[in-house]
Amino acid sequence: MPVTTPAAREAAPPSVPSAGALPQDFAALVRQDPEISGILLAEAGRQASTLQLIAAENFTSPAVLAALGSPLANKYAEGYPGARHHGGCEQADAAERAAVRRAMSLFGAEHANVQPHSGSSAVLAAYAALLRPGDTVLAMGLPYGGHLTHGAPGNFSGRWFEFAGYGVDPDSGLIDYAQVRALARARRPKAIVCGSISYPRHPDYEQFRAIADEVGAYLIADAAHPMGLIAGGAAPSPVPYADVVCATTHKVLRGPRGGMILCGVELSERIDRAVFPFTQGGAQMHTVAAKAVAFGEAATPAFAVYAHRVVAHARVLAAALESEGFEITTGGTDTHIVVVDPAPLGVDARTARERLMAAGMVLDTCALPYGDARGIRLGTAAVTTQGMDEDDMQRIAALFGAAVREEGDAGRLRAEVRGLAEHNPPYPG
Numbered sequence: 319m320p321v322t323t324p325a326a327r328e329a330a331p332p333s334v335p336s337a338g339a340l341p342q343d344f345a346a347l348v349r350q351d352p353e354i355s356g357i358l359l360a361e362a363g364r365q366a367s368t369l370q371l372i373a374a375e376n377f378t379s380p381a382v383l384a385a386l387g388s389p390l391a392n393k394y395a396e397g398y399p400g401a402r403h404h405g406g407c408e409q410a411d412a413a414e415r416a417a418v419r420r421a422m423s424l425f426g427a428e429h430a431n432v433q434p435h436s437g438s439s440a441v442l443a444a445y446a447a448l449l450r451p452g453d454t455v456l457a458m459g460l461p462y463g464g465h466l467t468h469g470a471p472g473n474f475s476g477r478w479f480e481f482a483g484y485g486v487d488p489d490s491g492l493i494d495y496a497q498v499r500a501l502a503r504a505r506r507p508k509a510i511v512c513g514s515i516s517y518p519r520h521p522d523y524e525q526f527r528a529i530a531d532e533v534g535a536y537l538i539a540d541a542a543h544p545m546g547l548i549a550g551g552a553a554p555s556p557v558p559y560a561d562v563v564c565a566t567t568h569k570v571l572r573g574p575r576g577g578m579i580l581c582g583v584e585l586s587e588r589i590d591r592a593v594f595p596f597t598q599g600g601a602q603m604h605t606v607a608a609k610a611v612a613f614g615e616a617a618t619p620a621f622a623v624y625a626h627r628v629v630a631h632a633r634v635l636a637a638a639l640e641s642e643g644f645e646i647t648t649g650g651t652d653t654h655i656v657v658v659d660p661a662p663l664g665v666d667a668r669t670a671r672e673r674l675m676a677a678g679m680v681l682d683t684c685a686l687p688y689g690d691a692r693g694i695r696l697g698t699a700a701v702t703t704q705g706m707d708e709d710d711m712q713r714i715a716a717l718f719g720a721a722v723r724e725e726g727d728a729g730r731l732r733a734e735v736r737g738l739a740e741h742n743p744p745y746p747g
């Protein structure tokens with residue numbers, strides 16, 4: 319029998335357990351913690367029995383969920399692959415290298431940082447890399463669809479930088495590039511941000527680049543919403559135009575909750591240092607691994623079909639809601655987002671959202687490009703992942719109209735919405 323010496327033991331590769339030996343066992347959670355497992359099961363039931371029309375949400379794949387629940391959740395890995403502050407990072411390094419390689423290839427970028435904990439963390443790091451406190455930044459004004467990180471007074475962005483907000487044309491709802499240019503010339507910003515939480519059209523990245531160049535500003539694309547459409551070839555990419563592209567990985571892109579940053583090689587070191595150690599500590603390596611899984615999925619032909627379907631569904635939904643009497647901002651959509659003004663039906667957006675919620679349709683209110691009243695923002699990413707088709711979009715619009723008008727029997731309406739959702743389970747068993 320061979321004797322294993324200490325040196326031989328060190329050199330031996332670690333044994334790799336089979337997948338069945340991994341500890342993701344929901345039954346164990348049910349046995350150990352009925353309160354939390356009960357909450358998680360109730361949430362799964364809520365997601366499966368109502369329609370998820372929040373434009374920022376989606377259903378990740380079982381493979382992404384498996385990576386999120388994997389033992390990499392235990393690993394500390396401050397720093398970057400090959401330069402960590404902790405030992406035992408071989409697999410963490412491999413996961414992050416795979417995520418970075420896949421992100422660069424998917425989006426045609428020279429550099430990717432996949433560590434930001436969220437979309438907001440990605441924007442914070444982009445600002446930290448390029449700006450100094452007090453610098454002027456041009457971004458879409460919050461009343462028109464800018465994100466909190468685009469200068470909200472209660473956010474770090476509004477506290478530490480001087481934001482000037484551009485708007486949209488009140489009639490067309492489209493970005494007024496003449497106004498952006500005039501504001502840029504007047505305010506001479508250090509950076510211009512393009513990106514929004516509710517703009518249903520593609521930003522004209524070339525125009526933004528030209529304006530930024532004219533005033534010597536950096537161009538930051540906050541592509542949190544369209545990143546999945548870009549991955550699937552269903553939306554133009556800001557990568558060739560922007561100095562830095564920030565995004566979330568959990569919207570149309572269908573990955574885990576998290577953020578990412580893309581940039582060219584010349585800014586790569588500044589971006590990396592702005593993420594770690596400037597704004598974050600140890601990356602969440604299980605999430606990084608899940609991002610790699612999602613990038614792998616997004617590179618498949620099936621994902622391109624999905625991304626185009628998301629846009630086609632949003633267009634069908636917008637047209638059908640218009641037929642129901644709603645006003646559709648910008649007259650339609652090029653993306654997964656539809657913004658609806660319920661005013662023609664004599665209902666305000668908050669009341670409409672409550673009525674829709676009671677019927678099992680989950681969505682948000684948002685700013686409208688005109689006046690002070692709010693609109694309703696819908697998205698088609700989640701329902702498309704569930705496998706719904708264009709007929710289902712027509713059905714959703716009819717149910718939406720009936721719910722807002724409080725037409726018919728409320729119990730029957732809720733039952734119809736439940737039937738539609740349960741006919742298309744997000745995680746078929």
Ligand SMILES: Cc1ncc(COP(=O)(O)O)c(C=O)c1O
Nearest residue numbers: 436437438465513514515540542
């Ligand atoms: C344009 C934009 N930027 C940033 C974010 C922030 O993402 P997170 O909620 O992950 O911080 C969002 C999220 O909705 C967004 O839409």
